[in-house]
Amino acid sequence: xxxxxxxxxxxxxxxxxxxxxxxxxxxxxxxxxxxxxxxxxxxxxxxxxxxxxxxxxxxxxxxxxxxxxxxxxxxxxxxxxxxxxxxxxxxxxxxxxxxxxxxxxxxxxxxxxxxxxxxxxxxxxxxxxxxxxxxxxxxxxxxxxxxxxxxxxxxxxxxxxxxxxxxxxxxxxxxxxxxxxxxxxxxxxxxxxxxxxxxxxxxxxxxxxxxxxxxxxxxxxxxxxxxxxxxxxxxxxxxxxxxxxxxxxxxxxxxxxxxxxxxxxxxxxxxxxxxxxxxxxxxxxxxxxxxxxxxxxxxxxxxxxxxxxxxxxxxxxxxxxxxxxxxxxxxxxxxxxxxxxxxxxxxxxxxxxxxxxxxxxxxxxxxxxxxxxxxxxxxxxxxxxxxxxxxxxxxxxxxxxxxxxxxxxxxxx
Numbered sequence: 001x002x003x004x005x006x007x008x009x010x011x012x013x014x015x016x017x018x019x020x021x022x023x024x025x026x027x028x029x030x031x032x033x034x035x036x037x038x039x040x041x042x043x044x045x046x047x048x049x050x051x052x053x054x055x056x057x058x059x060x061x062x063x064x065x066x067x068x069x070x071x072x073x074x075x076x077x078x079x080x081x082x083x084x085x086x087x088x089x090x091x092x093x094x095x096x097x098x099x100x101x102x103x104x105x106x107x108x109x110x111x112x113x114x115x116x117x118x119x120x121x122x123x124x125x126x127x128x129x130x131x132x133x134x135x136x137x138x139x140x141x142x143x144x145x146x147x148x149x150x151x152x153x154x155x156x157x158x159x160x161x162x163x164x165x166x167x168x169x170x171x172x173x174x175x176x177x178x179x180x181x182x183x184x185x186x187x188x189x190x191x192x193x194x195x196x197x198x199x200x201x202x203x204x205x206x207x208x209x210x211x212x213x214x215x216x217x218x219x220x221x222x223x224x225x226x227x228x229x230x231x232x233x234x235x236x237x238x239x240x241x242x243x244x245x246x247x248x249x250x251x252x253x254x255x256x257x258x259x260x261x262x263x264x265x266x267x268x269x270x271x272x273x274x275x276x277x278x279x280x281x282x283x284x285x286x287x288x289x290x291x292x293x294x295x296x297x298x299x300x301x302x303x304x305x306x307x308x309x310x311x312x313x314x315x316x317x318x319x320x321x322x323x324x325x326x327x328x329x330x331x332x333x334x335x336x337x338x339x340x341x342x343x344x345x346x347x348x349x350x351x352x353x354x355x356x357x358x359x360x361x362x363x364x365x366x367x368x369x370x371x372x373x374x375x376x377x378x379x380x381x382x383x384x385x386x387x388x389x390x391x392x393x394x395x396x397x398x399x400x401x402x403x404x405x406x407x408x409x410x411x412x413x
Contacts, residue, residue, distance in 0.1 A: 036306015037074035060112035071119035077313040078320025078331030082116040098397025113160035129157035135393040164189040184218035191221035208243020223254035226308040227269025230293035233257035259310030272379035290318035
């Protein structure tokens with residue numbers, strides 16, 4: 001595979017190249033691997049720019065330097081999609097449960113688009129405008145009302161001329177279909193990504209059927225993101241692919257999982273884990289786990305491969321390094337990372353130099369260092385979804401009485 005390149009550098013036997021700025025569908029149609037970025041809300045929460053709970057992206061307007069830097073780190077690590085930091089940036093979510101902000105939804109979305117475009121232009125990356133599930137849907141608002149929330153964000157994406165659109169993080173395929181129908185009106189390529197596992201969406205619609213509905217609604221790329229670990233997400237996308245092919249339809253496939261091991265999750269995913277969101281670090285995948293994920297995803301026929309919550313730039317670099325033979329180049333960040341630990345050849349301690357080999361890291365079983373900690377957890381599994389009283393939208397802050405009821409209920413689970 002040959003590409004025209006601007007600045008390039010040699011890393012081992014591969015060159016660090018920049019691809020020509022072709023569109024997302026052109027790249028996927030040509031069989032190229034497209035690497036997404038990581039989980040912005042989790043990464044920026046850890047850095048002090050996002051509040052856990054609302055998980056809203058006002059940092060794009062409040063602290064653009066932080067969002068810009070994270071984009072750059074993912075670009076350097078190998079991402080060639082800069083997804084706008086517009087997760088949960090719909091007006092109904094921005095004002096939900098007392099989340100009063102000094103910036104409007106339009107201002108946040110515009111700032112996010114500008115930052116993504118600025119960094120994308122520094123490399124070969126495309127800009128993807130993203131919408132996600134809404135409190136309006138969970139509160140049983142009408143299809144017209146829910147679609148209106150997407151339309152507001154879409155107006156900004158069109159104004160800023162993003163390269164393609166992603167409807168991501170949907171627990172219910174019905175709402176995802178509504179989002180795709182709105183996004184499709186622009187004529188831009190549309191990707192649709194559900195946060196579901198092998199059991200299907202929160203109403204029990206199987207992954208294969210979910211994918212068929214999304215493709216029929218107009219999505220050219222379908223898959224999953226968030227809620228589950230790479231192993232589970234790749235399995236789910238395989239089920240989607242089987243469903244689409246059985247229906248005689250065609251699509252490209254994407255996967256952007258968590259960077260956490262979640263074998264003990266139920267259909268709600270990691271949100272049900274007792275460790276969510278502040279105690280998940282013992283579950284984090286190593287860079288070597290990411291090599292396996294990237295290869296498994298590629299072998300499953302998935303060509304849009306990225307990450308979601310927990311993914312840091314070094315995780316994406318591992319994905320890019322694993323798929324460097326297929327892509328024909330290494331990411332710029334590989335200049336500071338020897339493949340399979342080769343940089344350890346320069347370490348002063350001989351027993352660490354002895355770890356400068358693939359078979360060591362590929363077969364390592366990392367210890368947790370936490371005596372008496374269990375290897376698995378029992379998910380909460382309250383079983384609430386669309387229409388349940390606990391999920392209804394309210395602009396007022398959650399009251400102490402409402403919290404007490406939840407605290408009391410949690411003791412019984």
